[in-house]
Amino acid sequence: MIYNKGLTLSCQSKQSHTSGEIINFMIVDAERVGDFSWYLHDPWMVALQVALALFILYNALGLASIAAFVANVLVLLANIPLRKMLEKFQYKLMESKDTRMKATSEILRNMRILKLQGWEMKFLSKIFGIRRVEEGWLKCFVYTNAMIDSVFLVAPTFVSVATFGACMFLGVPLESGKILSAxxxxxxxxxxxxxxxGTISMIAQTKVSLDRIAAFLQLDDLxxxxxxxxxxxxxxxxxxxxDGNFSWDMSSPTATLKDINLKVSHGMSVAVCGTVGSGKSSFLSCLLGELPKISGTLKLCGTTAYVAQSPWIQSGKIVDNILFGKEMxxxxxxxxLEACALKKDLEILSFGDQTVVGEWAINLSGGQ
Structure with missing residues (x-):
């Protein structure tokens, strides 16, 4: 669901969620929701086990079992503020994970520029800084979890002392049979x-993950x-x-593209020319349905293919890049080759389509 939602997000929604955050939704949050199935029955099972144990204690110790009940209630109440803290720290931890993933993906995407400028260590220290913030929230989360564990590790002894102390106070005879049974x-x-x-911790983490996933799934689609x-x-x-009017920002009074009228027949080749920032890319976006339409009509007959200005070249021969794993x-x-006007280019190259292109297609021009 998260993956499919990422494919249909509107442009405004994409601006608020980076690819790093979406990866976290799929890797961390979805897995956490899946893991919760192991803990699904724990809440009602705990309530049932405690009720049955208190019933047996009442039969053995009478009114002194009320002390055991009160002690259990106090232990359970002690976890409420700790659980709230745990949930808060989990939120902060996930937010810091998102920030780190976003920064890391942006740095890896622009590694060429960083190496050319010699900024590797500068940006590495930035990543470490973000990581230290994440570690800080992780420590808070783990320490709070340890406090909850400590409370419940002490709880059985506390309940036993409270129960037998009440027996002594109420004058309930502590026979060996009753003591062993209790x-x-x-x-x-x-x-x-x-x-x-563990159940409380998992519930807190699952709630945070579900809230994050739900907020993402409720974003606007195209x-x-x-x-x-x-x-x-x-x-x-x-x-x-x-009469097409399109705008990236629906709240803006000025449309990005105004009064567009166009008719293209099958078999035509159309070049869209204009200065920088005149709306050429926006025009292509409106044909893909990515630019929100304010008014007018847009009709497409048949299927549409879009080739972006970001070529990806394998290290290998030109022929391998063209075939891309298919049979010749x-x-x-x-x-x-004829349709792409590549024959002239291949004639220039010493080995034709057997020429090996290096990393980033270093021996080819941008057009090639």
Whole structure:
């Protein structure tokens, strides 16, 4: 669900969530929700076990069992402020993870610039700084978890002392049979009390993860009705825009693209020319349905393919980059070279399509 949502996010939603955050949703949060299934039945099982143990104690010790009940309630109440702290620290920890993932992915994406400028150590220290903040919240989380564990480790002894102290105060005769029976019951009571910290910790973490995932899934999607798609062959016109007005910011009074009218027939080659910032890329975005439509109509007949200005080249031969793992079909291969106007380029190269391109296609021009 998170992956599919990431593919359909609107442009405004993408600005508030980086790829690093989305990776965290999939790797950390989704896994945590899955792990919670192990703890799903613990809350009601603990309540049932405690109730049965107190019933057995009442039969053995009478009114002194009330002291055991009160002691258990006090132990359970002690975890409320600790649980709230745990939840808060978990939120902060996940936020710092998102920040670190965002910074790391941005640095890796622009590593070439960093190496050219000699900024590696500067940005490495920045990553370490963000990591130290994350470690600080992680320490707070772990220390709070340890406090919860400590409370519940002391709890069985505290309950036993309170129970037998009440017996002495109320004058309940402590026969060996009653003492052994009560100790056995209190020992049974220890297991749910021991397991409770882990359950509380997991509930807090799962709630945080679910809230984060829910907030992400509620973000706005691209509007599916922005483009009217016609089946292939149903129209002679491939692309038609009539009185189209599009805007990246729907709240802005000025549209990004105004009064666009365009008609492109099948088989036409169209070049969109203009100065920097004139809206060429925005125009392509509106054809893809990524630029929100204010008014007008946009019709596309058939399917659409979009090739962005970010070529990705494998280290290997040119022919391997063209085939990309497929079997050689010489007729189709020649047609592709002709369509891409590559034959002239291959004639210039010493070894033609057997030329090996290095890292980042260092021996090819930008156009090639």
């Amino acid at each position: 100790l056995a019951t209190l020992r049974i009571l220890q297991e749910p009390i021991y397991n409770l910290p 509007r599916l009705d922005a483009i009217e798609k016609l089946p292939s062959g149903s129209s002679e016109t491939a692309i038609e825009i009539a 079909d010489r007729d189709k291969y020649d047609k592709v």
